[in-house]
Amino acid sequence: MDNYHALVASRHNGRKTEVAIRYEYLRGKPSGHSPRELLAATKSALEIVPDPIPREHYHYFSGQTWDFIVRFRGKPLPGTEIHLKTSNGSRLKAVSDDEGRVSLRLPDDFQDAREGIRDRRSAEFELLVSHEENGHEYQTILNADYRVNPKLWRSHGLGIVVTGAGLLIGGLIGRLGVRNNERPRRHG
């Protein structure tokens, strides 16, 4: 169905509950449901919820900052350590604020990515959070893929220059048009 879906895998092992969550965008008939509903729904006791998730037809890109909320039994969990690990070998650590929110900058860690060259590689990142409640340990992982940031082959400087050229030519055409309008015409 055309929309985001949450894939949840869980394992209960005595005093420990482990959960892995992944949001996948699938194409097909529109589901008619907002991704907000999916994110709001409680999918496990301990959760890392993207806020927001990259919207339809968009992706996580290296070097971008994204927010996540840590929830326990549907309520924000402040002061919790979150560990980020990428398949390219980067490691990061952050702590959730009073609202359970954490902002993370995805590492720019694609080897040999070069400016001006499109790079279609993607890699995986994983967020891990742990919490203990009444002697029971909860551990949840959110994983997703991220791609090389297209900023590498998209030049804003050149964009401004080309727009400037358009402004200049547009100004000249407008000026010429005014002059032509001023000339007496025999027809029309």
Next chain:
Amino acid sequence: MNSFLNLSVVRKLVQLLAFVFLVYGIGINSYYLADKLTAALPALSCAYDFEGADYCTLIPFQHQMDHRLGTALAAGGNFLMGLIPTLITLGTFLLLFVVINKAFCGWICPLGTFQELLHMVGQKLGLQQQHSLTQGTVRRLRPIKWLILVVLVFAFPLMTGLGWLNHDLGDPFCRICPSRILTTLATGNTTQLYVDTASTTTLVLSMLGDFLFGLVVALALTVRQPFCRICPLLALQATFRKLGLLRLVKNATPRCERCGLCVKACPMDIVEVQTEMTKRDVTFEDCTLCGRCVEFCPDKEVLQLKYAGLTLFSADPRYFKRRNQMQKQWEKSTLKPLPKPADSGKRKKAP
């Protein structure tokens, strides 16, 4: 009539409200495309704007040509299944379009509003205005919107889906659309102003998009509605204009042949509004139903805006007189005095 209130003022207010709603209206739904109002709006409100309330119908059309119809045909699959998403988008577009017809251009479109505001800025700065394009220029420009609609909105994305063109041509119109750059910049997002060196196709399209945006901004200061004249959405609307409930209606009189004030008032320079003497429905393909021709028609009930047969607004000599005075006052108040044209004594000034 209040000294400041006229149809153009009402329209400007509606345009500004629509601009704010469509460009910054994320509060009424959400960031996600699935939450947008219609996803098939008959106006250039861009999906690349992350804060907008709705987006233009040309985006799903290109997407469906590429990822649905083209892909289904390439795989030898069910043609009807590939076509159904396009039919749903077209149906949604038509449901909206029937309500106010081409007034989506003249009253709702954010890019149209932006161009009108720029034209007002140009006028107030005292830049010399090109009141009307020559009929030759108008005739040469008219086919371009059809070409863009057929080639960039439907053919290239379809051929991409069929595997005949590279994937960078899956949404070629969006890549050159000035509304993409305008609406994103309006929200403080500069990511859409770029030159993309990923491939020759992206390089050409991104440069064309940036150049066109600059061109439209500069031209709009002195020329009325420069991009509207080649907008593929205007062409798509023209295809279905007979279905719309709002119409421009004319009751021609012999005086029409000598007058021509309606054409001078028309931001799209549609000469047929004056020359058409037999047809009642004069909602021509370039008409944006802005109503300026009705405002500046000096003869009673010759031009009318009608909704499902009911008269909404009608030409009236008394209204015309007051409106004309207001226009003259408006044009007089500039930051820099307008230079006098060399032959100003010989030519009628456009309203």
